[in-house]
Each structure stands twice: as structure tokens, then as C-alpha cells.
Amino acid sequence: MKQTMREKAVVLLSGGLDSSTVLFIAxxxxxxxxxxxxxxxxxxxxxxxxxxxxxxxxCDYRIVKITFKWKGxxxxxxxxxxxxxxxxxxxxxxxxxxxVPGRNTIFLSYAVSLAETIGAKKIFIGANAMDxxxxxxxxxxxxxxxxxxxxxxxxxxxxxxxxPIIYKTKKEIxxxxxxxxxxxxxxxxxxxxxxxxxGKCDACILRAKGFKEAGMKDSLL
Amino acid sequence: MKQTMREKAVVLLSGGLDSSTVLFIAxxxxxxxxxxxxxxxxxxxxxxxxxxxxxxxxCDYRIVKITFKWKGxxxxxxxxxxxxxxxxxxxxxxxxxxxVPGRNTIFLSYAVSLAETIGAKKIFIGANAMDxxxxxxxxxxxxxxxxxxxxxxxxxxxxxxxxPIIYKTKKEIxxxxxxxxxxxxxxxxxxxxxxxxxGKCDACILRAKGFKEAGMKDSLL
Numbered sequence: 001m002k003q004t005m006r007e008k009a010v011v012l013l014s015g016g017l018d019s020s021t022v023l024f025i026a027x028x029x030x031x032x033x034x035x036x037x038x039x040x041x042x043x044x045x046x047x048x049x050x051x052x053x054x055x056x057x058x059c060d061y062r063i064v065k066i067t068f069k070w071k072g073x074x075x076x077x078x079x080x081x082x083x084x085x086x087x088x089x090x091x092x093x094x095x096x097x098x099x100v101p102g103r104n105t106i107f108l109s110y111a112v113s114l115a116e117t118i119g120a121k122k123i124f125i126g127a128n129a130m131d132x133x134x135x136x137x138x139x140x141x142x143x144x145x146x147x148x149x150x151x152x153x154x155x156x157x158x159x160x161x162x163x164p165i166i167y168k169t170k171k172e173i174x175x176x177x178x179x180x181x182x183x184x185x186x187x188x189x190x191x192x193x194x195x196x197x198x199g200k201c202d203a204c205i206l207r208a209k210g211f212k213e214a215g216m217k218d219s220l221l
Numbered sequence: 222m223k224q225t226m227r228e229k230a231v232v233l234l235s236g237g238l239d240s241s242t243v244l245f246i247a248x249x250x251x252x253x254x255x256x257x258x259x260x261x262x263x264x265x266x267x268x269x270x271x272x273x274x275x276x277x278x279x280c281d282y283r284i285v286k287i288t289f290k291w292k293g294x295x296x297x298x299x300x301x302x303x304x305x306x307x308x309x310x311x312x313x314x315x316x317x318x319x320x321v322p323g324r325n326t327i328f329l330s331y332a333v334s335l336a337e338t339i340g341a342k343k344i345f346i347g348a349n350a351m352d353x354x355x356x357x358x359x360x361x362x363x364x365x366x367x368x369x370x371x372x373x374x375x376x377x378x379x380x381x382x383x384x385p386i387i388y389k390t391k392k393e394i395x396x397x398x399x400x401x402x403x404x405x406x407x408x409x410x411x412x413x414x415x416x417x418x419x420g421k422c423d424a425c426i427l428r429a430k431g432f433k434e435a436g437m438k439d440s441l442l
Contacts, residue, residue, distance in 0.1 A: 062290045069283045072338040095376055102334025105374055109330040113323025117293040137374055145370045152362045153326055155316055 006031040008120035010111045013061065015050030016189045017182075017207055018126035018165060021173050024180040025164055026124045027057050033118065034061035035111055039103070040068060040076045043193030052186040064110050073100040075191060082191050084200045095134050096202065098191060104137035108146060108161065116154045123161045131170040131209060133202045140166055170210025178216065185219040197221065227252040229341035231332045234282065236270030237410045238403075238428055239347030239386060242394050245401040246385055247345045248278050254339065255282035256332055260324070261289060261297045264414030273407040285331050294321040296412060303412050305421045316355050317423065319412060325358035329367060329382065337375045344382045352391040352430060354423045361387055391431025399437065406440040418442070 009030035013019045014037075026032050034057075036050040047063065054061040074080035074097040083096050104127070111123045127138045136142060143163050150159045165173050177184060189207045190197035197204050197220070211218040230251035232244045235258075247253050255278075257271040268284070275282040295301035295318040304317050325348070332344045348359045357363060364384050371380045386394050398405060410428045411418035418425050418441070432439040 064290065065288065067286065068334070069285065070335050070338045099376065100334075101337035101375065102330055105330040105333055105370075106327070109323055109326040112326055113289065113321075114291050116322035117291045136376060136378075139373065141373045142370070145366070145373055149326075149363070149366045149370050152360065152366055153358055154322065155320065155357060157357075 007122070008033065008115075008118055009122040009124055010035055010115045010118075010120050011059070011124040012037075012107055012111055012126070013050045013054060014126070015046035015048070015053055015187060016126070016203070017170075017177065017184070017187055017210065018128055018173060019050075020053045020126075020182050020184075020187050021177040021180065022124050022126040022164055023053065023057050023059065024182045025176065026122075026162075027059060028180070030122060032057065032059040032124075033114065033120065034059050035107070035114060036061050036063045037066055037107055037110075038063055039066040039100070041193070042075060042078065042082070043188065043191050045193045046188040049186055049188035053183070056183050056186060062114070066106060068100075074098050075100050082201050095136070098133065098202065099135050102137075104135075104142075111161075112150065112153065112159060115159050116156075121158050121160065123159065125161060125163055127163045127166050128168065128170075128173070129166050130168060131206050138166075169213070170206055171213035174210040174214040174216055178214075183219075187220060189220075228343070229254060229336075229339055230343040230345055231256055231336045231339075231341050232280070232345040233258075233328055233332055233347070234271045234275060235347070236267035236272075236274055236408060237347070237424070238391075238398065238405070238408055238431065239349055239394060240271075241274045241347075241403050241405075241408050242398040242401065243345050243347040243385055244274065244278050244280065245403045246397065247343075247383075248280060249401070251343060253278065253280040253345075254335065254341065255280050256328070256335060257282050257284045258287055258328055258331075259284055260287040260321075262414070263296060263299065263303070264409065264412050266414050267409040270407055270409035274404070277404050277407060283335070287327065289321075295319050296321050303422050316357070319354065319423065320356050323358075325356075325363075332382075333371065333374065333380060336380050337377070342379050342381065344380065346382060346384055348384050348387050349389065349391075349394070350387050351389060352427050359387075390434070391427055392434035395431040395435040395437055399435075404440075408441060410441075
């Protein structure tokens with residue numbers, strides 16, 4: 001099928017392991033338009049990674065700048081500390097301070113707007129509810145209801161969010177990434193966003209777990 | 222009750238008739254924090270109106286800048302023409318070009334983020350499905366499902382959107398505004414955003430209808 005004939009999709013791309021894997025899965029079937037968010041994240045070096053990943057996938061991208069004029073999350077407020085390994089996969093349990101209120105709802109709402117504008121019927125997001133930090137907006141129920149919202153929110157009511165790795169373990173995601181040719185050395189995961197991954201935050205711990213269990217070496221390290 | 226003891230609410234404020242009326246209704250019970258959006262609207266003079274309305278209500282406000290890097294609506298794209306009186310209150314009918322894809326979803330997602338951050342449990346929006354232009358994100362069904370989303374989207378799952386004028390006619394809204402002391406002379410409605418209202422766009426026609434049917438003179442004119 002010709003590139004121009006392919007159905008369009010919007011892919012939320014952070015530059016990390018999960019969203020990069022989702023992009024490489026999605027691009028097999030769809031003509032993907034990546035959305036990258038510059039939202040004041042401490043690990044803003046993930047934006048550079050996201051651009052490289054989009055380029056490696058042969059997809060175009062748009063960067064949306066979001067200025068949260070309110071604070072409340074250690075992921076955007078430099079006066080707060082990023083916790084060490086605070087992950088909690090138990091639903092209803094403690095949610096770590098790296099949670100950004102409403103973040104995925106904001107990201108998805110931009111994706112909906114872009115999808116409707118360009119005529120894409122699918123939105124891909126690398127949400128994961130297996131090896132995750134317990135964020136409410138990463139859970140399957142959230143996406144189920146968001147899709148109900150999309151059936152009334154837009155003109156043609158035909159946009160749907162797809163979460164292909166939501167039930168995958170990090171081990172499985174690493175496997176999928178390798179199978180689909182994700183250049184892991186270009187991705188960025190660490191919340192601290194230093195020169196090298198800290199190895200201690202939720203994001204680093206989860207990534208390391210995935211590579212270890214998959215029996216693979218992380219090419220970023 | 223002291224001001225400091227009152228429950229907080231986030232109010233989406235455009236500076237027009239509807240949202241200003243909603244603010245003056247909400248502030249009777251809640252300590253209101255207004256959210257104003259600078260989204261490249263042609264009628265950006267409504268932003269100045271919104272600021273004045275917030276000040277007149279004695280409420281603080283935050284302005285969120287949204288850069289749609291995509292086009293598609295005559296309300297933000299100056300290469301397109303604002304249609305004359307294109308309103309269509311028939312659900313399922315033609316939606317005019319002033320429709321901005323995903324706009325209310327984006328606005329509400331920011332409101333959710335702010336509400337969760339400051340501990341507000343209510344979000345007010347001046348959506349109206351009686352005398353309106355047929356936008357999908359102004360319909361009751363949309364808000365019903367958005368509230369379902371909010372029951373899973375946030376940490377405490379306790380935020381709700383309120384739409385106090387969704388079933389009111391423009392005549393009733395004008396009446397409510399007068400009753401609650403809305404300074405209509407400070408509001409702005411016209412989509413064209415010129416020095417004086419054009420009197421011909423959907424927004425002008427609907428506003429004029431409201432004042433006429435309420436038997437009142439529009440103090441802006």
C-alpha cells in the first residue's frame with residue numbers, strides 16, 4: 001500500500017521506552033503523526049529523544065508547549081524531590097509525587113484536536129498498567145471511558161484511543177521494541193534528566209527490570 | 222461564611238455572556254478561580270473582557286496560552302471567513318466552520334489539572350445547548366460522559382463539571398445575568414472581535430436574541 005493511501009494516526013510520543021515501542025508498532029499499519037509535549041518536565045532531554053525517535057520512524061512530529069501555571073508535581077517543580085523507586089502497581093494505593101494532575105487528559109485532548117483536524121481516526125498512547133507507578137490516568141478504565149467521551153466529543157464521533165501495551169509487562173515491551181526495530185539507544189526514560197540515567201527513580205527501575213527480565217542489554221547504558 | 226472557608230471552584234471564563242453569568246452564579250457559593258484561554262481566537266479582545274469580568278467578580282484568574290499548531294477552524298484561521306448566522310441548534314445537523322476541534326476538551330482538561338492541584342471539586346462551564354451553534358462539545362451528553370471520565374481520571378476521583386445554564390435559553394441567561402449583577406457592558410461576544418460587534422455572526426445573533434426576548438437593552442451596544 002502506498003504511504004499516501006494509509007490511514008492516519010496520532011501517536012503521543014514522550015521519547016521513552018513505551019511510547020517509542022508503540023510508535024514502531026503503529027507505523028506498520030498507519031501513517032503516524034507524532035505529538036511531543038514540552039510541559040516543563042525536569043527530564044526535558046526526553047524531547048530531544050522523541051524527535052530522534054520520530055525521525056528514525058520516518059514520521060513527522062509536532063511539539064506542543066504546555067505551561068502549567070500551577071505546581072504540585074515533583075516532575076515539573078524543581079523545589080520538590082523526585083522520589084526513589086516509589087512505584088506502586090497496586091491500584092488504589094499510594095500515588096507518587098511525580099504524578100502530574102490531569103497530564104494525560106491534557107495530552108489526549110490535544111491529540112483529539114489534532115486527529116479531528118487532520119482526519120485521523122486513531123490515537124496511540126503508550127500507557128501501561130502492569131509495571132507502572134499507579135497513576136490514575138494510566139489505567140485501562142480511564143481509556144475505556146475516554147473512548148466513550150470521544151463517541152460524543154467530536155464532529156464525526158469516530159476517533160478512538162488505542163493502548164496496545166497497556167497489559168504488557170516491561171519485559172514484553174522490551175521484546176516488542178526489539179522485534180519492531182526500536183532504536184533503544186535513542187530513547188530516554190530517567191525522570192531526573194541528567195547526563196546519564198540515575199538508575200534510582202521509578203522510571204529507571206522499571207526500565208532496568210524490563211531489560212533484565214528480557215535478558216537484554218539496554219543499549220542506552 | 223468567611224471567604225477563606227468557602228469551597229473552591231474553577232470557572233472557565235471566556236468573557237462572553239454565558240460564562241460571565243455562570244461565574245456570577247458560582248461565586249455566590251464558591252471561591253472561584255477563573256481560567257481564561259488565549260488560543261489564537263480572532264476575537265481575542267474577549268480576553269480583556271474576561272479579565273475585567275473576573276476583577277468585577279472579585280476572583281483571581283490565570284491565563285493559559287494554547288498554540289494550535291494545526292488549523293481547521295474559521296475562529297482561529299484568518300484565511301477563513303467567519304460565517305454569517307450559521308447557527309444550527311438541531312443536533313446532528315450542520316456544524317459551522319467556527320467549531321474548533323477538541324477545544325472544550327482541551328479547556329476542561331486544563332481545568333481538571335488546576336482543580337486537582339488546588340483542591341477544587343467543582344468546574345463550572347457556561348456551555349449551552351439551547352440557543353447554540355450545534356458544537357458537539359456543548360451538548361449535555363458530552364458533559365455527562367466527561368464527568369464519568371473524571372470519576373476515574375484523578376487521584377481523588379471527586380471533581381465534577383457543572384453546567385448550570387446548559388438548558389437555559391438566551392433570554393433566561395440574560396435574566397440570570399441581570400439578577401446576579403453581571404456587568405454586561407464589560408463582556409464581549411462577537412466572533413469577529415472588531416471595535417464594535419458585527420451583529421451578523423452566530424454569537425452576535427444569539428446575544429441579540431437573548432436581550433430582545435428578555436425585553437432588555439444590551440448595555441454593551
